[in-house]
Amino acid sequence: NLAQVTGSIQKTLGLLHQLNLNVSSFSSASQLPLLQRLNALVAELDTMQKLADGCNIQVPMEVVNLIDDGKNPDEFTRDVLNSCIAKNQITKGKTDAFKRA
Template identity: 85%
Template sequence: MEPSPPHAAAGNGASLSAAASSTSSESGSGSSDEAKQNLAQVTESIQKSLGILHQLYLTVSSFNVSSQLPLLQRLNSLVTELDTMQKLAENCKIQVPMEVLNLIDDGKNPDEFTRDVINSCIAKNQITKGKTDAFKSLRKYLLEELEQTFPDEVEAYRDIRATSAAETKRLAQSQGCN
């Protein structure tokens, strides 16, 4: 897995399965199933490696001379599983934002990244909505003022706009049927 550049972080979620399904859904449904299967295999390999690491911990914490052979066997199985994981991971095209990796390195929950991205999107959405509402109010105010000064021109403008909207709607409906 290669980390994505920091500027690519805004669109990526912290969930690896979500990132894999969004990446694979762009290239078709056949590769989507393949990507999900690859991700499942990598996840299974990670779980196996964690199990082996737990067994190693138990073996090392109660180490004595008789546990040397099981320790070596578990070390060999860990190396084999890590090699398998590396090979399986080559088939997964998942990009993880650097911010997520930095959070993990700092011992923090990567879900914080997702929460921060969502909160940022909400804030930007509210700002954009405020601007849109302000422009709507300005347009309404200008039309009211223009209507008092140029009533005939405003009426012609509204007729043109209604005709244009009806034509756009008709074109959208005819394209929807095709």
């Protein structure tokens, strides 16, 4: 199901690119293709929504906020990993101290 959602996202991105081309070079003769692409986009977004309902993926709000701020979500992953490593080293230091005492 996730592969179908990914395919739908890629198709939507392609449709958006085509729409961008249509809008940037718009003329009255290109109105019908533009409307057809808009309808295709709406249909694909509907398909994507239906497919997404079957996926149970939870994204932390921190990641969504980073994306909204225009930052790379990999930074969140790196920061969480570094935090875990630091806490692990502190805990290891405490256990080593107790072993010596």
